[in-house]
Amino acid sequence: MMSSELYPVIFKRKSVRKFVKEPLENSVLDDIRRQITTLEPLFEDIKTEVAILGEKEMGGIFSIKAPHYLAIYSEEKEGYLLNAGYLLQQLDLYLSKEEIGTVWLGLGKPQENLKAKNGLPYVITLAFGKANEKLHRKSISEFKRKAAAEISSVKGAPILVEAVRLAPSSTNNQPWYLESSEGGISVYCKKISKLKNTFFPLGKKLIAIDMGIALCHLKIAGLHLEKDIKFKKENKAETTNYDYVITAVLE
Numbered sequence: 001m002m003s004s005e006l007y008p009v010i011f012k013r014k015s016v017r018k019f020v021k022e023p024l025e026n027s028v029l030d031d032i033r034r035q036i037t038t039l040e041p042l043f044e045d046i047k048t049e050v051a052i053l054g055e056k057e058m059g060g061i062f063s064i065k066a067p068h069y070l071a072i073y074s075e076e077k078e079g080y081l082l083n084a085g086y087l088l089q090q091l092d093l094y095l096s097k098e099e100i101g102t103v104w105l106g107l108g109k110p111q112e113n114l115k116a117k118n119g120l121p122y123v124i125t126l127a128f129g130k131a132n133e134k135l136h137r138k139s140i141s142e143f144k145r146k147a148a149a150e151i152s153s154v155k156g157a158p159i160l161v162e163a164v165r166l167a168p169s170s171t172n173n174q175p176w177y178l179e180s181s182e183g184g185i186s187v188y189c190k191k192i193s194k195l196k197n198t199f200f201p202l203g204k205k206l207i208a209i210d211m212g213i214a215l216c217h218l219k220i221a222g223l224h225l226e227k228d229i230k231f232k233k234e235n236k237a238e239t240t241n242y243d244y245v246i247t248a249v250l251e
């Protein structure tokens with residue numbers, strides 16, 4: 001699934017919040033099921049499952065109505081939220097490439113009997129279906145994002161920085177910060193107390209997922225540059241405003 005073919009999608013994807021009620025064709029859903037088997041995890045040792053849920057299987061008062069939902073379930077090991085974001089963002093980009101609308105749903109809640117799958121707890125959902133609004137952005141100026149200088153001090157890797165900058169995040173928080181380090185780029189996450197519009201503890205969970213989404217964009221931009229990025233945890237201290245997440249090593 002992780003391929004440079006997803007790279008151009010980073011520059012046009014957007015959240016879709018209005019969907020056509022009708023479900024997608026079975027052949028399309030079968031293809032998505034096939035794609036799920038090709039997802040690449042950030043951490044191999046975390047058990048996960050991705051399921052397609054129907055219209056009636058997802059609720060939550062602030063949820064968005066869609067004909068389908070991709071729900072991810074995961075073992076709650078260290079790094080599982082990063083891993084969940086990293087996995088589902090591959091599908092977010094894939095679906096957008098296939099002209100299918102998507103939106104991450106931090107506020108969705110699956111039905112009681114779908115809150116766990118094979119013993120793995122529910123983490124988060126991506127709603128999807130035929131878009132009943134504009135599906136893609138036409139230019140980067142349509143993205144509401146911080147300037148590159150606000151999220152990075154990295155010199156000489158504009159393609160990688162831009163891919164992270166354009167990533168979607170919960171309440172558009174954009175919690176990421178990138179810094180050069182030996183052999184790569186160190187990735188930091190803004191401390192929750194320094195972010196606006198977040199609600200503890202849900203916000204804290206969503207921000208970790210946001211960081212996984214950013215790492216997915218970083219990996220894909222690396223593939224576009226024919227670099228296979230490996231993510232490694234180094235010993236780096238947190239700073240006043242940021243927590244250290246991981247280092248992207250360019251090979």
Ligand SMILES: Cc1cc2nc3c(=O)[nH]c(=O)nc-3n(C[C@H](O)[C@H](O)[C@H](O)COP(=O)(O)O)c2cc1C
Binds near residue numbers: 016168210
């Ligand atoms: C982890 C996560 C959770 C989100 N939860 C919701 C949600 O519950 N409802 C919603 O309308 N949008 C949700 N969003 C979508 C963001 O608001 C959106 O990605 C952000 O504002 C950037 O806009 P864009 O995706 O159109 O580029 C979520 C996004 C992420 C990454």
